[in-house]
Amino acid sequence: MDPGPFVYRVVADVAKGGEARAVGTGWSIDLEAGQADAEGLPGPADILATALAACLSKNVERFTRILGFDYRGARVSVELERQSSPPLMIRASYLVQVDTEEPDHRLALLHHNIRKYGTVTNTLAAALELEGELRRA
DSSP: OOOOOOOOOOEEEEOTTSEEEEEETTEEEEEEOSSSOOTTOOOHHHHHHHHHHHHHHHHHHHHHHHHTOOOSEEEEEEEEEEETTTTEEEEEEEEEEEEOOOOHHHHHHHHHHHHHTOHHHHHHHHHSEEEEEEEEO
16 A cells, blocks of 8 residues: 655745755755855755765665675765756766675666665656766775
């Protein structure tokens, strides 16, 4: 039986000048919401790229356990490409580097599962060009 959709809730407050803070269940993060980039604070595009990196990272951990995949660590790199007019993300790319001795066919299986079962990866793939690869570190 389908339990129905899971709902994520975030509230963001912004002060005049663009200082903002987003709060979710058990966490908060300062954001850049002004006209000029605030040094050291992530803006909306940074948060989107971070969401993709977090999704991929979470699925590395999840599927290495499910598949009995031995690894020492992984690094996820993400790039988003934005067009100017109208402002729109048009492409996302990622590289997952896994420090492992597992054979190539197991790396391919891990990548298949990471890509197929990622909530953020599936959402972005429906909205823009999403390309990526997983390789041995």
